[in-house]
Amino acid sequence: MITFRGGVHPYDGKEYTKDKQIEKLEASQEVVFLMKQHIGAPSIPVVKVKDEVHVGTLIAQAGGYVSANIMSSVSGIVKRIEKRQDASGHYQDAVVIENDGNYTSDYEAHENNIDTLTFEEKIEKVKEAGVVGLGGAGFPTHVKLNVKEPEKIEYVIVNGAECEPYLTSDYRLMLERSKELVEGLKIMLTLYPHAVGYIGIEDNKKEAIHTLEKLCAHEERISVKVLKTKYPQGGERMLIEVLTGRRLNSKMLPLDVGCIVDNVATVLAIRDAIKYDRPLISTVMTLTGDGLNTPCNVEVLVGTDFQFIVESRGGLKENVKKIISGGPMMGISLISLHIPAVKTSSSILAFTHDEVALNMPTVCIRCGRCIDACPSHLIPQKLYQASLKNDINTFIQLNGMECIECGCCSYVCPAKRNMTQAIRKCKSTVASLKRK
Structure with a gap:
């Protein structure tokens, strides 16, 4: 089985x-909509305090080309427009709505004729629905799909790799909405006349593989590709390299090598937007870990506490x-649970022990494990040293911007050095200097 060089095999915890x-789930009584739920410019509120809103009401519009609309997931009254804390601990603008519990909707169920819609109309429907990448990054999907030369x-x-340990939301979607997933991919293929569709699934998800292979058996342009179970197999660069043999770097986008990549939940959101004009107002999350009384998968309305x-x-x-919000490898450790769910919220993990806190960093023993594990072919230990010294020139010379922040180096390090965090911080510094 073809795979990428490097990577690790952490305990997956998916049995929970x-x-x-x-x-x-229904929403909390107070629903908070953060204005930056995506990569790019924050959304701009279009409602005022005391305004009445319904499910599907536009409450914030895209603040630029690389931005996204935000629709209300509840009906109720706008209470405040103020700063609220996000998962990373930063404060950002937010619209606060008092949920009346009625879920009165502005959305009317109907079905569009896909065959009569133009390329531009399909892209516009994705934009109007506020769809963003639901795999974590949150890149506005209408921007990704709207390529200048679709025929290329x-x-x-x-x-469908879902390589992060513990997370099972995409796996459940592949089982429970499998027909809709294939339909969503077929709709995406109408945008690109010369493309074929691949559904990439790690080989530990046998039921999903069997279900989708059966559904795609007679699809000429779609096939299921079984991937080796290894983290970070779901990383965009790794996925493209394994499935197409083509390589990306930090200065390239998938479209530069003729690819469009979206995770399972995003494809379903694209399908709902184009076929039914359905806005993106919910996300499927995995609640798991040995610290939770009832591990489960739940569909959560955006803005819910x-x-x-x-x-x-x-x-x-x-x-x-x-x-942790997100997966254990790339997620964010939370200081409070009083934060709102956003479009890209994928999980809440709770643990009765903290492996990182129990292991204090020691000196590097030059074992080279971080080099073997790095899927980007970097030297993490030297990048870590440059990051600690704020040696920007050395960091750039060592191709530090190619790091995908997957956490493999920190995971395998016997000295328990938090290399990923230091490298991430240095990357942010370099990006800030470039913007200036």
């Missing part, structure tokens, strides 16, 4: 929730030591 069907796209890849989500499913155990 892989067999748990997705449950739908050769591959449309559905990322994390604390409310956890408590509605049984709450936390008393001896929880660490809570």
Whole structure:
């Protein structure tokens, strides 16, 4: 089986929730919509305090080309427009709505004729629906799809790897909405006449592979590609390299090598937007870890308070030591659960022990494990040293901007050095200097 060089094999922890069907949750009484739920310019509020809104009401419009609309996921009254804390601990503008619990909707169910829609009309529907990449980065999807020369796209890849340990939301979507996923990919292929569609799935997800292979058996332009289970197989660069043999660097986009890549949830959101004009107002999250009383997969309305989500499913155990938003390899450690779910929220992990806190960093023993594990073919130990010294020139010379921040180097380091965090900080500094 073809795979990329490097990577690691962490304990996957998926047994907690892989067999748990997705449950739908109602929203908290106070619903908070952060204005920056995506890469690019923050959204701009178009509502005022005391305005009445419904499900699907536009409450913030895209603040630029690389930005996204935000629609209300509840009906109610706008209480405040103020600064609120996000998962990283930063404060940003937010629209706060008091949920009336009625879920009165502006959206009317209907079905568009895909065959009569033009390329531009399909892209516009994705833009109006506020669809962003739901795999974590949150890149506005209408920008990604709107290529100047659609005929040059050769591959449309559905990322079903879900290589982050513990997460099972995409896996459940592949099982529970498999027909809609294939339909979504077929709709995407109408945008690119010369492309073929690949659904890439790691080989530890056998039921999803079997289900989708059966559905795609007679699809001329779609095939299921089985991937080796290895982290970070779901990384965009790794996925493209394994499936097409083509390589990207930090200065390139997938379209530069003839590819469009979206994860499972994003493809379903594209399908809902183009076929039904359905706005993106919810996200599927995995609640898991040994610190949760009821591990599960839940569909959460955007803006719902994390604390409310956890408590509605049984709450936390008393001896929880660490809570993470996202996966354990690339997620963010939370200082509070009183933050709102955003479009890209993928999970809440709760653990009764903190492996990082228990292991204090020691001196590097020059073992080279970080080099072997790095999927970007870098020398993490030297990048780490340059980062600590704020030696920007050396960092750039060592191709530090090619780091994908996957965390493999920190994971394998016997000295328990947090290389990923230091390198991430230095990358941010370099990017800031370039902008200036």
